[in-house]
Amino acid sequence: MMHWPGAGPLLVVGSFALIGAFSPLCTNMKIKTNAMNAGQFVFVITLSMYAIVLTTLLTMNVSGPVLERFSRDEADNSNIVKYFEKKKERLLSELSNDSTQVSRLENFKSVSESASAAKKLIYAMRIELVEYVEGVDKATAQNLVLHPNDIIRKDNYDIVNALLLNGQGTNNATALKTAIDNYKSTVLKVATQNEKLSTKINGLLNTNSVGEGETLKTWEEANFRNNMLISALSRLSDIEKNICLIETEV
Numbered sequence: 001m002m003h004w005p006g007a008g009p010l011l012v013v014g015s016f017a018l019i020g021a022f023s024p025l026c027t028n029m030k031i032k033t034n035a036m037n038a039g040q041f042v043f044v045i046t047l048s049m050y051a052i053v054l055t056t057l058l059t060m061n062v063s064g065p066v067l068e069r070f071s072r073d074e075a076d077n078s079n080i081v082k083y084f085e086k087k088k089e090r091l092l093s094e095l096s097n098d099s100t101q102v103s104r105l106e107n108f109k110s111v112s113e114s115a116s117a118a119k120k121l122i123y124a125m126r127i128e129l130v131e132y133v134e135g136v137d138k139a140t141a142q143n144l145v146l147h148p149n150d151i152i153r154k155d156n157y158d159i160v161n162a163l164l165l166n167g168q169g170t171n172n173a174t175a176l177k178t179a180i181d182n183y184k185s186t187v188l189k190v191a192t193q194n195e196k197l198s199t200k201i202n203g204l205l206n207t208n209s210v211g212e213g214e215t216l217k218t219w220e221e222a223n224f225r226n227n228m229l230i231s232a233l234s235r236l237s238d239i240e241k242n243i244c245l246i247e248t249e250v
Contacts, residue, residue, distance in 0.1 A: 011055045011056075011058055012055075012056075014055060015051075015052045015055050015056060018048055018051060018052065019048060019052065023044060023045070023048050026044070027041060027044060073234045073237075073238075074148045074230065074233050074234040074237055075148060075149075077234065077237035077238055077240070077241050078146075078237055080241050080244075081237065081240050081241055081244050084241075084244035084245065084247070084248055085244065087248055088112065088244075088247060088248060091108070091248075092108065092112070095108055107190045107250075110186060110190070111186060111187055111190055111247055111250050112247065114182060114183045114186040114187070115183055115243050115244070115246075115247045117179055117182070117183070118176075118179040118180060118182075118183045118240075118243050119240055119243060119244075121171055121175060121176055121179050122176065122236050122237075122239060122240045122243075124170070124171045125164070125169070125171045125172075125176065125236060126145050126233055126236055126237075127141045127142060127145060128141075128163060128169055128170060128171055129159070129160060129163060129164075129169075129229060129232060129233065130144050130145055130151065130229070130233075132159050132163060132169075133151075133153050133156045133159045133160070133229050134151060134152060134153060145233070148230060148233060151229065151230065153229060154228060154229055154230040155228045155229070155230070156228065156229045157226050157227060157228050157229070159229070160224065160227055160228070160229055160232045161224075161225065161226065164220070164224045164232065165220060165221065165224060165225060172220075173219075173220035173223065173224050174220055176220075176236075176239070177207045177219055177220060180205055180207050180239070180243075181207055183205065183243060184201060184202070184205040184207075187201055187205075187246055187247075187250045188201055188202075190250050191250050197249060197250065200246070200249065201246055201250075204242040204245065204246055205242060205243070205246065206219075207219045209222075210222040223235055
């Protein structure tokens, strides 16, 4: 039930061993000693069937197509972030070469620095998650982040909880919330005269607690609690995408 390494194969082998070895040998021994009748034999077969169904269900993980969808979302978000980064570099080049846009350039740099701080934290969080879940070094983790389909333990969530929510990671969800709030404060100052843009900023960078029924979940819990690794990576990329979008808009 804990899905420790090797648990799945052992459960499958155990199911085959129950039907192919244990049940026939046990039944044969009992029949030879006249210790089993037809009713008891049916009971043994029925009990074995229930045991196999239970162990087979326990070996099941999240289906491949579901995980592939998360991988596609992660890859799509990464491509969108790259697009915004190229657009930002082009805009920075244009402003730097225009002497009449000094104040605009200062605002641009202020927003860009704040956005970079948040994006660097997100990148560090993604690397750290993959490092711990896959048990690899930093260089390998960086490569896996670029190729999420190559991640083996996509459905792991206990290490995600430990690193992002239980304070065991160097970079956690609370630090990310603080970085987003700081970034939001910076961009709102720049966009103070644009009500429509300010509304968009508050919507895309919302870090308020979320109500679920009678309970109130923190932003960190709502976004990362019990999320699979690939889902957490996709969510981090989605947040990064929102940061880039607001950066470009501002």
